[in-house]
Structure formats: structure tokens, C-alpha cells
Amino acid sequence: MSVDVTMPRATAPAILPGSGGMRGTLSDLFWRRPQLLLLLMLLPPVLWLGIVYIGSLFALLAQSFFSIDEYSGLINRQFTLKTYGDLLQAANLDIILRTVTMAALVTLASAIVAFPIAYYAARYARGRWKALFYLGVMLPLWSSYLVKIYAWKLILAKEGILTWLFAKLHLLWILDAWLSLPVVGGNSLSVSFTGTFIVFVYVWLPFMILPVQAALERVPGNLVEASSDLGASPGQTFRNVLFPLALPGIVAGSIFTFSLTLGDYIIPQIIGTSRLFIGQAVYSQQGTAGNIPLAAAFTVVPIIIMGFYLWGAKRMGAFDAL
Amino acid sequence: MRSDRGQSAPLGLKIAAACGLLFLHLPILLIFVYAFTTEEKSFVWPPPGLTTQWFAVTWNRPDVWEALSLSVRVAAISTAIALVLGTLCAAAVSRTKFFGRETISLLVILPIALPGIITGIALRSAFSLADIPFSFWTIVLGHATFCVVVVYNNAVARFRRTSGSMIEASMDLGADGFQTFRHVMLPNIATALLAGGMLAFALSFDEVIVTTFTAGQQQTVPIWMLEELIRPRQRPVTNVVAMVVVLVTLLPILFAYYLTRDGDQIAGSGK
Numbered sequence: 053m054s055v056d057v058t059m060p061r062a063t064a065p066a067i068l069p070g071s072g073g074m075r076g077t078l079s080d081l082f083w084r085r086p087q088l089l090l091l092l093m094l095l096p097p098v099l100w101l102g103i104v105y106i107g108s109l110f111a112l113l114a115q116s117f118f119s120i121d122e123y124s125g126l127i128n129r130q131f132t133l134k135t136y137g138d139l140l141q142a143a144n145l146d147i148i149l150r151t152v153t154m155a156a157l158v159t160l161a162s163a164i165v166a167f168p169i170a171y172y173a174a175r176y177a178r179g180r181w182k183a184l185f186y187l188g189v190m191l192p193l194w195s196s197y198l199v200k201i202y203a204w205k206l207i208l209a210k211e212g213i214l215t216w217l218f219a220k221l222h223l224l225w226i227l228d229a230w231l232s233l234p235v236v237g238g239n240s241l242s243v244s245f246t247g248t249f250i251v252f253v254y255v256w257l258p259f260m261i262l263p264v265q266a267a268l269e270r271v272p273g274n275l276v277e278a279s280s281d282l283g284a285s286p287g288q289t290f291r292n293v294l295f296p297l298a299l300p301g302i303v304a305g306s307i308f309t310f311s312l313t314l315g316d317y318i319i320p321q322i323i324g325t326s327r328l329f330i331g332q333a334v335y336s337q338q339g340t341a342g343n344i345p346l347a348a349a350f351t352v353v354p355i356i357i358m359g360f361y362l363w364g365a366k367r368m369g370a371f372d373a374l
Numbered sequence: 375m376r377s378d379r380g381q382s383a384p385l386g387l388k389i390a391a392a393c394g395l396l397f398l399h400l401p402i403l404l405i406f407v408y409a410f411t412t413e414e415k416s417f418v419w420p421p422p423g424l425t426t427q428w429f430a431v432t433w434n435r436p437d438v439w440e441a442l443s444l445s446v447r448v449a450a451i452s453t454a455i456a457l458v459l460g461t462l463c464a465a466a467v468s469r470t471k472f473f474g475r476e477t478i479s480l481l482v483i484l485p486i487a488l489p490g491i492i493t494g495i496a497l498r499s500a501f502s503l504a505d506i507p508f509s510f511w512t513i514v515l516g517h518a519t520f521c522v523v524v525v526y527n528n529a530v531a532r533f534r535r536t537s538g539s540m541i542e543a544s545m546d547l548g549a550d551g552f553q554t555f556r557h558v559m560l561p562n563i564a565t566a567l568l569a570g571g572m573l574a575f576a577l578s579f580d581e582v583i584v585t586t587f588t589a590g591q592q593q594t595v596p597i598w599m600l601e602e603l604i605r606p607r608q609r610p611v612t613n614v615v616a617m618v619v620v621l622v623t624l625l626p627i628l629f630a631y632y633l634t635r636d637g638d639q640i641a642g643s644g645k
Binding site: 075076078079080082083086089090093094096097098100101102104105106107108109111112114115165166168169171172173175176183185186187188189190191192194195196197198199200201202203204205206207209211212213216254257258286311312314315316317318321322331334335338344347348351354355358 | 419
């Protein structure tokens with residue numbers, strides 16, 4: 053380890069006499085040998101995260117190369133790629149494809165809904181309003197995930213608010229027409245992919261607003277003014293000036309919305325159809341089916357997808373916008 | 375010139391931003407209304423009547439109290455562990471440059487950057503490989519791991535703003551390392567640590583995905599809620615618990631915001 057501290061390292065006798073006592077000796081020792089202090093500071097967190105977290109990840113990875121004996125249901129602890137082969141079955145590929153499609157749609161919708169909020173907060177909100185906007189995004193971000201899902205169950209249920217609202221506006225036929233559509237529809241919004249999609253967008257939206265706002269805050273206001281002075285319409289200014297400059301922020305936000313959708317299993321379980329997402333497949337494989345190797349192999353899928361995603365995002369400079 | 379046409383936002387933008395914020399807040403407010411509804415069986419809207427009787431019913435439910443007690447104990451211990459580990463890590467990373475510094479920042483962020491289900495199942499498979507039975511401590515192990523990052527983020531930001539010359543001045547005036555830490559560093563980072571601790575507590579109190587994999591048969595408040603969502607027993611009780619959960623998590627967050635809001639006025643930041 054090379055250490056860079058502002059004070060020269062005291063190898064010559066110290067100018068001051070050493071402080072007495074155990075505490076003084078320790079204090080002097082740390083002052084002379086900053087590496088030792090650094091090591092002592094880093095040791096507990098690195099040991100904890102290294103053993104508990106990285107250790108567990110390796111345990112998981114190792115399990116994905118085991119296989120399950122189809123007759124006894126016991127786990128065979130021998131290296132095999134058979135489990136990954138199982139992953140390529142049509143039913144499992146279907147799950148992966150469905151999850152990735154949902155994640156992409158949720159990301160797109162989040163970006164569209166987030167942009168006006170982020171833009172207003174970055175460019176027009178000042179003082180008290182700015183604080184209000186900040187809290188307005190932070191409170192939903194931090195408030196209970198399950199409560200938010202529960203609230204949406206209340207809204208989307210057959211006897212819930214949305215049905216009531218549509219009925220009041222005499223627009224129930226639109227809702228019914230939508231629910232009768234093949235893939236996105238269902239018995240009610242709370243047991244349809246449309247419902248799953250809305251709740252995903254709702255729950256991850258703050259994760260998109262914050263990085264987009266951060267990116268937009270770095271765009272100088274006079275750039276937008278110059279564009280409009282040169283005769284660009286608001287639409288042209290948006291397409292040619294604002295959007296390209298906000299893109300790293302959008303990509304940064306999409307890392308969260310995409311990754312969180314890939315891994316979530318609670319939302320599709322509570323609001324959605326019986327057709328599974330990756331998270332649900334992992335959960336049921338390790339729980340009811342007892343097939344931990346296949347569950348482990350399933351989790352490798354989002355890790356690999358996110359690996360490529362992060363690599364692409366880094367190339368687009370999204371990490372500077374985080 | 376066109377740009378002289380006033381600095382206020384276009385109407386369309388105002389409406390879109392307002393609708394976005396309403397979209398974020400209305401569903402949570404709704405929970406508060408449902409906690410008072412007289413309807414017991416379904417989610418019917420608008421509520422046929424309002425009552426406070428469900429608060430009394432909830433108060434007398436032992437399972438709710440057990441879940442609450444477990445959640446608070448887990449969150450308290452996890453926050454304490456995260457405070458120690460996160461502060462140590464932040465102090466090391468912000469003061470010095472060393473080989474592997476970036477790796478350590480990544481290591482701290484990874485438990486929340488990867489989907490929760492991966493953290494959860496990884497811990498579970500490690501427990502099963504190592505034959506560790508589920509207990510209070512298996513939950514704490516998971517929670518503390520992802521709480522570290524919250525404390526770390528808050529502490530690192532504050533350490534970067536606190537001027538190094540104050541430490542040198544303290545040392546020059548004859549204080550030893552421990553005295554400098556106690557009388558100079560600690561007062562400067564205290565509010566950031568408190569804010570980080572509050573957020574870590576809220577994060578742990580609310581965590582459900584990792585907990586389902588590490589809890590075994592035990593029920594924290596979110597696990598209790600999840601159970602009620604899948605197999606409802608008494609809906610109004612769930613409504614009341616949901617409202618209490620919103621309040622229990624929102625208050626620490628507001629307080630944490632209040633503590634870190636005046637970040638520019640930290641001593642030594644004007645160097």
C-alpha cells in the first residue's frame with residue numbers, strides 16, 4: 053500500500069518528546085505510521101463485507117455449478133453445467149425475456165415521467181420551492197416499499213379508486229376494453245401486467261428523477277436561451293440541446309430502474325398475473341422447489357445483464373452523472 | 375429576443391411536473407384514509423364511513439407487537455454495526471489515497487447496487503453451506519451489510535468538506551490523535567453520522583427482500599405485511615400498520631434531511 057499524506061513521515065527523532073502512557077504511545081505510533089492506522093481502519097469493514105457479502109456471492113456462484121438429483125431431490129455437489137442447460141429451456145427463456153422486456157418498458161416510462169419533474173426542479177425551482185421539490189422526491193423514495201405496493205393494490209383493485217374514477221367519468225368502457233386485451237389485460241388491473249408496469253414505474257421513479265436532475269443542473273441556462281435566440285423551437289431545443297446533455301443522467305437513472313425491475317419479485321407477486329418474472333422464479337426454485345442450483349443459475353442472469361449494462365453505461369459517461 | 379420572454383416555466387412543464395409529484399404522493403396519502411375506513415372485507419372506494427376503532431384492534435394484536443419489536447431490535451443493532459463500519463471506511467477512503475481505494479468504494483456500494491434478491495439468496499446459500507441456523511443474527515448480518523453504504527455516503531461527504539488544516543492545527547496545539555478525534559473530528563461529523571444512522575435505521579426497518587431469505591420463521595414488520603398482502607386476515611389492521619410504518623420511516627428521513635441541509639456551514643469548509 054502506498055500512502056500519500058501531507059506531512060512528511062517522521063523517521064528522524066520527533067521534535068516533541070513522546071507523550072506518556074498507553075494512549076499517548078498509540079497516538080504517536082499512528083502519527084508516525086499512518087499506514088498502520090489506515091490498515092486498522094479498513095480491516096473491520098473490509099473483513100465484514102469481504103466475508104459476509106463477497107463470500108456469500110461466491111457460495112451462490114458455486115451452487116449454480118451443482119445440480120439437483122431429479123429422483124431424490126438432493127443436491128449433487130459436483131461440478132456440472134447441466135443447471136445452466138436447464139436455464140435454456142423454453143419456459144425459463146420465456147421468463148427471462150418477459151422480465152427484460154418489462155425492465156426496458158419501465159425504464160423508458162420512468163424517463164418520460166421523470167424528465168419534466170427533474171427539469172422543473174433543476175431550472176425553475178428556487179429557494180423554498182427547490183427544497184420542497186427535493187423532499188417531494190426523497191420522501192417517496194425512502195418511504196416504505198411494501199406500503200407503496202399496498203397503496204397501489206387499493207387503487208388498482210376491482211372495487212378500488214381507479215374503477216370508481218372511470219365509472220364517475222362514464223369511461224368504464226375504456227378500462228374494460230383495455231382489460232380485454234390479450235397480454236396486458238386481465239380480470240382487473242391488480243391482476244394484469246398493466247398493473248405490474250404502473251407499480252414498477254411508480255416505485256422506481258425517484259431513482260430516475262435524481263440523476264436526471266443532477267445532469268440537467270449542470271446545463272447552463274444560457275445554452276437553452278442561446279438555442280431559442282438562434283430561432284430553435286422548444287421542441288428543437290429539447291432534441292438538440294437538452295436531451296443529449298441529459299442523456300448521461302437518464303442512463304445513470306436507468307441503471308437503477310432496470311436493475312431493480314430485473315430482480316424484484318414482490319411487485320409481480322402481489323400485483324400481476326401468474327406468469328413469472330426472474331425474481332419469482334428464483335424465489336420459488338429455492339423455496340418450494342428446493343432447487344437451489346437452478347435458483348442460483350437464474351440469479352446469474354441479472355448479474356450478467358447488469359454487467360454488460362454497466363459496461364455500456366460507463367462508456368456513455370453515465371458514472372460521472374451518478 | 376426570444377429568451378427575454380420571462381423566466382417563469384412554460385405552463386405545460388408546470389402541469390407535467392405537478393402531475394408527476396401528485397403521482398408520487400397521492401397513493402401514500404391514500405393509506406391514511408384507508409386506516410379509518412369502516413369497510414372490513416374489501417378495498418371499496420370511497421370509504422362508506424370513518425372510524426378509529428381499528429387503532430384499538432391493532433393495539434391489542436400481539437403478533438403486530440412482536441413483529442414491531444423484532445424490527446426495531448434488528449434495525450437498532452444493524453444501524454450500530456453500520457455506523458462503526460461505515461465511518462471507519464469513510465475516514466480511510468476520504469483522508470488518504472491508497473492502492474485499492476476504488477475497489478473498496480465499489481465493495482461498499484455493491485450490496486445495494488445489485489438487486490436485493492441476489493444479496494438475499496447469496497446469504498441464504500452461504501448459511502446453508504455453512505450450516506448456520508436462522509436466528510436474529512442472520513437477519514442482522516444481512517441488514518448491516520447493506521446499511522453500511524448509507525452511513526458511508528453521508529460520512530464521506532462530510533469528511534470531504536471538513537478541512538484537513540483543522541486536524542493539523544489541533545495536533546500543532548498539542549492534542550494527541552484521540553483528543554483530536556474526540557474534540558475536533560467528532561463534533562464536525564456528528565450530524566452526518568446521525569443522519570446516516572437515521573437513514574440506515576429506516577432502510578433496515580423497511581427491508582423485505584433480503585429479510586425473506588434470512589429470517590426463517592421470524593416476522594419483521596415488512597414480512598408481517600407481506601404475509602397479510604398474500605393471505606389477508608383482517609384488512610383494516612393492515613391499513614393501520616401501513617400508516618404507522620409510513621410515519622415511523624418518514625420522521626427519521628425528515629430529521630436526516632434537516633440535519634444535512636445546511637451542509638455548507640460546516641467548520642473549515644470555507645478554506
